[in-house]
Amino acid sequence: MANMKQIAELAGVSLGTVSHVLNDTARVREPLRKRVLEAVRTTGYQPSQLARGLRRDKTNILAMIIPDILNPFFPGVVRGAEDVAFSNGYRLVLCNTDNDHGKEVMHLNALRTYLPSGLIVIPSDFSDLTAQTESYRRAGSAVVCIDRLPRNWDGDSVTINNADGAASATSYLIGLGHRHLAVITGPLHLTNSQDRLKGFKRAARQAGLEVPPNYLQETTFDRAGGYAKARILLKMIPRPTAILACNDMIALGALLAIREAGLHCPEDISLIGFDGLDLTETTTPQLSSVYQSSYQLGATAAQLALDRVEKKNTPVRHIILKTELRIRDSVAAPPSNVEVVAAATPKKLRKVAS
Amino acid sequence: MANMKQIAELAGVSLGTVSHVLNDTARVREPLRKRVLEAVRTTGYQPSQLARGLRRDKTNILAMIIPDILNPFFPGVVRGAEDVAFSNGYRLVLCNTDNDHGKEVMHLNALRTYLPSGLIVIPSDFSDLTAQTESYRRAGSAVVCIDRLPRNWDGDSVTINNADGAASATSYLIGLGHRHLAVITGPLHLTNSQDRLKGFKRAARQAGLEVPPNYLQETTFDRAGGYAKARILLKMIPRPTAILACNDMIALGALLAIREAGLHCPEDISLIGFDGLDLTETTTPQLSSVYQSSYQLGATAAQLALDRVEKKNTPVRHIILKTELRIRDSVAAPPSNVEVVAAATPKKLRKVAS
C-alpha cells in the first residue's frame, strides 16, 4: 500500500501539499492538484485510518453496544446504524453485553483506545452509563443512548413512545368490549417497560377500568417469561379476556400457554404484543402488535451521533419515535360479552397510528 | 488518558522499559516491573490501539462481511464471531453487503486501511473474493470464507455439510413412505444451494427414486420465493407428497402456500426446512428442519482467523460442520400410501445426526 510520501514523490510535490489536496485544507494550484489526484488514482492510494486517527485524536469508527444480536429486535437497530455509518464513511463495531453490566464496562473500556467518533448504546440492566461514558464525552466522542435510558441520562437519546404505543393497544382492546384486561410487562427497572405499563394503566384509567393487581405480571422479555406468566393469568377467576404482552417474545410464550390450556386465541382470549417483529406474521393466529421501527431507531441514533461530531455544542436532543398499532388475527371481541362495541375478529391487517 | 511516557515518568523508568513489561518482550527486574505495573494501575492506563496498530502494521480488529444482519440466519454467525473475538481481545466490525458485489468491494476497500488482523466473509453473489482479498493476504491479514465459497477459493474456510444434511432429510421422508418428493432450492449459483440439491438427488437416487425435473424448483432464499414455487408445485399432477425447502424462509413461504391451497401440513403434504432457525418452533405446525449452528459457524471462523494470526504458515484449513435433522410436526407418512414404512406423525422433537 502506497503512503503519502510516495504520492508526493510521484506527483513531484511535497508531502504537505498532498495532504492539502486530499483534505481540501488549503487552496492548491490546479496543475499540482491534478498531478496529486492522478498519482492517487494510479496507485489506488488510501490514507491510513490508523495514522489519521492517531493524529486527529478520533477515528471514523462508530461503536454500538447492544444486549444481544440474537434477540430478534436488535438486528434492525444494528442495520439501521450500519447503513447510516457506511454511507458517511464510518465503520460500525458491534459489541454484545448480554445485559451484563460488567460486560458493558469491559466493552466501554476496550473501545476507548480506538477513539471512536461516536458511541451508540442500549444500556444494560442497571447500567451507570452516565458515569461510564464520562471519559468518552471528555475525549470528544458523541454518546447516544437508545431504546431505554439509564438513570440520570442527560445526553442525546432516541427512544420510542412506549406509553402511547401501549395505550393505543389497550384502548383498542377496550373498544372491542374487553373489561378484564391483563398485562405482562418486561422487567420494571427498564424505562421502556415502565413506560409501556404507564400507557396501559393510563388507557385503562381513562376508560374507567379497574385493573386488579394480580392482572399485572412482570417478567423477563422472553418466551419463557411470557409462557410462565400467562399460565398464571389463565388460571385466575375471572380469567382475563385480553392480554397485552409488552413485547413479542412474551406474546409468543403467552400464545403457547393459551394453546396448552386448551383455549383459543382470539375467540377465548385476545392478545397483543409489542415490537412488531417479522415473526408475528408467521404465528397462528397472526399476532397483533404495537410496531416500532428498530431500523429507524438505529439509523436515527447514528445520524444523531454523526451530527454531534460535526457540531459539538449543539443542544442535547431527545428524539422520540412513533409506534403503530398493527391489528392482525389475535384480537377479537370478548366471548359472550353483552357490552360488545366493535365487530368480531378482524381478518385483515389494519393500521392505527398511535 | 495517560500515555506511556507518563507511565515511565511515574515509575521512574524509561519509556522502553514500560513497553517491555507491558508486552513481556524482555525480562525486567522485579522492582522496576512492579513500579510500572503500579503506575499503570493507578492511572488506569490503556495503550492506544491506534498507535500500536500503526506501529505493528496490524490492529486487534476482526472484520466481518455478511449479506444482511436482518436475515435471521446471520445474527448467530455474528454473535459467534464476536464472542470469540471479544474473549481474545479483539473487536468486531460488521459490514452488510445485501449480496451486492459492488458493496462487498467497497467494504473491502474501506476496511483495508484499518489493518484488521482478520477478515471473515460470507461472499456476496458472484463474488470474486479470491482476487479482492489478495491485498489483505499480502498485508498479512487472515481471510476466512464461510457459509458459501466463491469460485477458486483456496484459503481457510468454514462451511457445513450441506449435502449430507439435505440427504438425511430426504432419506427420512423416503423412509416415511414418500415417493413424490419435490425440492425448492436457493439460487443455484451459490455453493450451499448446489450442495443441498446434490444431497437431495443423492438420497433420491439411492432409494431408486426418479425425481421429475419440474419437481425441482429454484428460487431466492426468502419467503416470497418459497411461496411462489410451492404454489406451482401444489398444482402439479401428481402433487408432491413432500417438499424439501432448502432453507427455513422458503419453508415458511411454502407453508403459507399449502395453507392457502386448503391443504394441511403434514396430513396432505410433509415439509422440511433447512437451517433450524428459532422461528421453526413458533409456526403451526412446528417446522421440521435440518439444523445447523450459525453460532458455531461464526465462532469457528473467528478462531480460525485468530489461529492464523498466530501462525502464518500453517496449512490451509477447510472445516466442515455437521448438521442435525430436527423432526417436528411438519412431517408424516404420505396420505393413503400402502408402502408406509414408518409410523405416523411424530409429535415430539427427535434428533437424528446426519
Next chain:
DNA sequence: TTGTAGGCGTTATCAG
C-alpha cells in the same frame, strides 16, 4: 500557494 518539520503513542532496534 507550497514546503518543512514536529509530534500523535507505540514498538523495536541497538547501544550501554
Next chain:
DNA sequence: CTGATAACGCCTACAA
C-alpha cells in the same frame, strides 16, 4: 537488563 532513538503515516503550524 535498561535506556535512547528511529520509525509507523498522517496532519498542521509555521516558514518560505
